[in-house]
Amino acid sequence: MTLPRETVEARLAAFREACVQKRLRLTHQRMEVFRALASSEEHPDVESIHRVVRKRIPTISPDTIYRNLKLLAEHGLVSVAGMSADRLRFDANMGPHHHFVCVKCGRIRDFTSRELEHIAFPAEARAFGAPCSMHLEVKGVCSACQKGRKP
Amino acid sequence: MTLPRETVEARLAAFREACVQKRLRLTHQRMEVFRALASSEEHPDVESIHRVVRKRIPTISPDTIYRNLKLLAEHGLVSVAGMSADRLRFDANMGPHHHFVCVKCGRIRDFTSRELEHIAFPAEARAFGAPCSMHLEVKGVCSACQKGRKP
DNA sequence: CCCCAAATAAGATAGAATCCTATTTACGAA
């Protein structure tokens, strides 16, 4: 909640415009959900957003938060942090490696890269604390999905 | 399930040894859970592992899968793919950026980096399909948690 | 071979995310 007001206002203005362009109705609830998200730098979950928005719209339901965030994500107006968080996924490969995540079928493939092996922790990251590991996440469409195969 | 047999065997041998060292009992169920994970390159979820292990141990319960994977993750013998998958988290920052994730409190901070801006999609990633975006995930302990503050 | 803490099975439970349906609302068109 410590974002510069101008940043938030800019995001809100862009959001209004994008909604009009994409024929998404500018409902009171939708605006407030986006405002709550755009005002935060904490990558909030639905419950946090609900708590904030409820101050302005006491009767808003969690389902409305979910529905709008999902819709906005589909339209590229917000994003979901991290990989598919629908369920836990595990990995027996404990060595350093990177991930290719298919945005269609959700498959995750490991890869290693000589070029990336020697990258140091960025100074911008060290500013937040003590980094201990680092990996790249490449999103895209896997070969199988490109060919139209079902997952 | 297309991993070289030698890779799987090596992982199983290392696993046995690690369990003995760490005084973790080598139960039938634990071995089969790890074998299923070590034989896969799909970053499987609990249901997939359960399906596989059930062929050998028909009465095994999902809880045993969860319990063992959690235990093994705590001992660094397996890892959880992606960020905390306990709930969905959203982001209004649609520009390219990277993440610093605190492994203690789970807070996610955005950052951008001049050095990383010009990195191309690694060839090893392009081998899997068509990449469309890329971001770095730095894990570590944030300043607040280092100072012992509660999340 | 015995013992007991650790591990398991199976059902109960908690909680996140989605679904269902009656009601309300945004907004284009008259």
Place this chain on the structure above:
DNA sequence: TTCGTAAATAGGATTCTATCTTATTTGGGG
């Protein structure tokens, strides 16, 4: 401005993932 309609919402029901509870079983040291 008013009207009509498809879209959106509220609230409860439902589904599904993950964890907890408890009685029973078991690995492995002594």
